[in-house]
Amino acid sequence: MAEPSTMTGDVREKKIWKGVFAVSGIMITLVIYGVLQEKIMRFPYGVNKEYFKYSLFLVFCNRITTSTVSAGVLLASKKALDPVAPVYKYCLISVSNILTTTCQYEALKYVSFPVQTLAKCAKMIPVMIWGTCIMQKRYKGFDYLVAFLVTLGCSIFILFPAGTDFSPYNSGRENTVWGISLMIGYLGFDGFTSTFQDKLFKGYDMEIHNQIFYTTVCSCLLSLTGLVLQGHLLPAIEFVHRHSDCFLDIVLLSTLVSIMLSCVWFSHPLSWEQWIGAVIVFGSLYMKNFTKTATQRPPPSEQTQTRASSPVNGIP
Known part of the structure; x- marks a missing residue:
């Protein structure tokens, strides 16, 4: 018979x-x-x-794949497919999620992936705003300081590129401003999506695949409607039919944090101002995590008292 310590080690x-x-x-x-x-x-x-210009088509392909997988998981685990929350709440998440992803894809026409990836760290501010409005959360002054420093670092990274971007859409400063505006929209909608998802999880006894299934089904219908109304559905299908490598890329994108890989692969140079911005962002996040860990750790006197009063520690 295996000893308890051995079993615990295996687990x-x-x-x-x-x-x-x-x-x-x-x-x-x-x-x-x-x-x-x-x-x-x-x-x-x-x-x-x-x-390829049809970002909403990418959203549609991604959501229809995700909804299929989530339905398969629910059926395989024999969990109910019935909606737990009112359907309109799933639709609300779907709308904000579609706007989030569309802004994200569209922004890539005007800003590089390293810029977009680092800018995602600035999501702290919209998350704090939505958390206050939706969840009635209260944040400390230190949280606002970290959010400010992260946003400052992201701003430096975006505003001081190493050179002219090769994007075919980025032909002037007004397009750069438009790209940043899309990123702001992305961060705002993404902050609402994550906060409202959290509210649904806390307000209902909801399994994660249940929310994913209904949210993505609504997203499929909404994105398909948008493609039809814009007249982009057939042109997008025709494009991927003519370019099989694009079709493969979309399939891989639909079935599936790297700044440096993109920098190396697509030759995105980083200016010294961008390096400073990156250091400020990651330094601020590290400082927040370090401070949070330090505040949760009890002082030495409490640790000593806890060890002395613990019946386990008293056993020789």
């Missing part, structure tokens, strides 16, 4: 390897996802150098 080792697998899978997926985003939206296809 701990399995959890460690499971965590390593999960983190590695997330990181690899995010790297591929980010690179594919930039490739599809910023690089030409075919001998005629045609650019």
